[in-house]
Amino acid sequence: MDPKPLQPFEAYCDHCHQQRPLFLYEPDHNCHLVPVVCRWCDRDKQPLLCTRCWDIEKQLEDRTPADPQELAIGGFLSAVVSRSEEYYAQAADDRATCEGIAAATEESAS
Numbered sequence: 351m352d353p354k355p356l357q358p359f360e361a362y363c364d365h366c367h368q369q370r371p372l373f374l375y376e377p378d379h380n381c382h383l384v385p386v387v388c389r390w391c392d393r394d395k396q397p398l399l400c401t402r403c404w405d406i407e408k409q410l411e412d413r414t415p416a417d418p419q420e421l422a423i424g425g426f427l428s429a430v431v432s433r434s435e436e437y438y439a440q441a442a443d444d445r446a447t448c449e450g451i452a453a454a455t456e457e458s459a460s
């Protein structure tokens with residue numbers, strides 16, 4: 351993803367302190383399943399970075415693995431989701447069977 355400047359302007363980059371056009375860095379993952387300490391979300395103010403520092407920051411964010419606690423919750427949630435998908439698939443099958451039986455009953459009744 352390329353930096354999306356709201357209002358590019360020249361100032362001193364928060365990282366390299368060079369005067370360059372700056373872009374506001376915003377963490378891309380932007381939500382957590384459990385309250386974890388996150389170096390990107392926990393800062394009061396997102397930094398204003400030049401393109402180079404922005405890229406470095408982005409790569410760092412991409413490379414940083416999620417909190418183990420959060421990974422565990424994520425795994426649990428996706429297991430629940432896939433189980434409920436199975437459940438709905440099964441429920442649809444059951445309904446089809448019931449409808450088949452009902453149709454057959456109706457046919458034999460008439």
Ligand SMILES: [Zn+2]
Nearest residue numbers: 363366400403
């Ligand atoms: Zn910089």
Ligand SMILES: [Zn+2]
Nearest residue numbers: 380388390391
């Ligand atoms: Zn975060």
